[in-house]
Amino acid sequence: DYKSLDTIVIGVVGGDGIGPAITGQAQRILEFLLNDEVNKGKVEFRVIEGCTIEKRAEVGKAIPDDVLEELKKCHVILKGPTTTPRKGDPWPNVESANVAMRKELDLFANVRPVKVPELGIDWTFFRENTEDSYALGSQGVNVSEDLAIDFKVITSQGTQRIAEAAFDYAKKNGKKKVTVVTKANVVKTTDGKFLDVCKEVSKNYPEVEMDDWYIDIMTAKLIDEKRRTQFEVFVLPNLYGDILTDEAAEFQGGVGTAGSANIGKQYSMFEAIHGSAPRMVDEGRDIYADPSSVIRAGAMLLNHIGYIEEADKLYKALEICSQTEKKLVMTGRDTGATSAAYANYIMETIDKLG
């Protein structure tokens, strides 16, 4: 329970590209909503510098040691998108900063809600966040010049805790069914284990049904208007979770609008699910970037630390503003509307909500 802490420390990592611009706006809104708490010293915002791609490349680590140390002093983290190095980039082959953060802080549950009331969609994805192809993602083997091997890793314990998180959530929220997604007909050993462990866990939740699907046909079912509304809670290995949540977010307006909660036993991190769009920065357009994904991540953070009322206000404001002013921001180049203008509009809307 965060509220029993003397001070809840919220770390803010701006990230790369458009990250600092949009994360800054999200922070402004959270500070606005928690103004009294900040003044009382109950909540502290702490901007953590030095998690940029240049710094990461310089020290050759996905997260510089001093940054990691600072992160571990926070209770929750709000994070902007970070640039993932790729082959041919001018920096060493370091791992993605968000992938590293998930592993270093053991944020094993990536929880991604997708709600589209007008389509009858109300999904919550529990994506395992530390194993699968991500565990050894940058440690594959070049057996020879022409033969490359990567590894997929699944453990019973890793699967058990994400399955329990999904079933707990379903039970607490009166959901009827948890859907397990694998490719156990082909990737037999690891996905087979994932499915087996989920089945075991499900036995402890007799009030919740379990069904299972293969990831290929699942991507089709999300599009099927008759079938998709029958799904509620999903639990998936890391990579299928990565894939299916991007597809799902599209129904809600795209990855640019979706926030993501990375939850562990000790730490939690809330982030945008899209990339850092360095091209926008190069073209001087970062001040026009749509900040709604990080703002939504901020709402999830508020909810997580127990500021439910504030979270609800922010969700409501996001809903109202997405209908109107967001279009202004999205076309900011032409209209001059900036991310800051959008954040202002959100805060005005919250004020009006009272």
Next chain:
Amino acid sequence: DYKSLDTIVIGVVGGDGIGPAITGQAQRILEFLLNDEVNKGKVEFRVIEGCTIEKRAEVGKAIPDDVLEELKKCHVILKGPTTTPRKGDPWPNVESANVAMRKELDLFANVRPVKVPELGIDWTFFRENTEDSYALGSQGVNVSEDLAIDFKVITSQGTQRIAEAAFDYAKKNGKKKVTVVTKANVVKTTDGKFLDVCKEVSKNYPEVEMDDWYIDIMTAKLIDEKRRTQFEVFVLPNLYGDILTDEAAEFQGGVGTAGSANIGKQYSMFEAIHGSAPRMVDEGRDIYADPSSVIRAGAMLLNHIGYIEEADKLYKALEICSQTEKKLVMTGRDTGATSAAYANYIMETIDKLG
């Protein structure tokens, strides 16, 4: 060139579940279209028995030796869906028959077209068909009771031939762009190699553009009405190809309507992309199964062996019939319309087309 052969031997593998019922109907239609050729001895249909799940389980092999020998005597194969064994099934842990057939006959290119003219969709997927998580799919390692590992394998040669197939197709068909789909930001060694080799191959096709996307965001782009029509030809590693083509097929009416070509240097196999629906058989409903996927696979087969005119007629008939009678078949339980009735209707339609 198949037409230079004395006799083109078309092997027919019924498969499991609804497979024999729907494959039988597809065969009837092909025999109808190639009636003269069969009478002249130019084309021979050869039904290959014994590739059932019971037989496969009995001999403990994905494809029984005698079946494989028979398959290798055919020039092309028409295949119904086969049941994939899963853990807990009453047969040994044998590999999926279609996966084994792709590897044994070295059918490296899985070509899946998806066309939806009214949505402006005209996609052709080139899915690599022998490597990736499928290469050692049933040979993962249980390091301990709680730790499972699977392997992803990518070779330069394997990637080169599928990339060349995609770029050749694009060039010959006046397509502007080939889109490579990987997750090279995380699965760095294998997907990185896949992307690198595709880039190398693309240099030999200056008239064709190449772009690349990550599989997660690609599943979202297929849904984005503004963006999806900009894609034409895709090339992907096996598993992402499996996933993305099921999603894509949904726009065309679902996997039940999509055919799939598995092409190698020596052999080719054409199949439905959906499963064997054993439940329908258990309930005595297999005679009502929708055969359009295998029929479409049959049209692809005709096209492949050079019977272009016959293929075109069949495609046209499929298009006409999907608007009308198919609904009858899909709801056959109530209306009494069977797969055979649907096949009859297709043949009548072909007759009318003249």
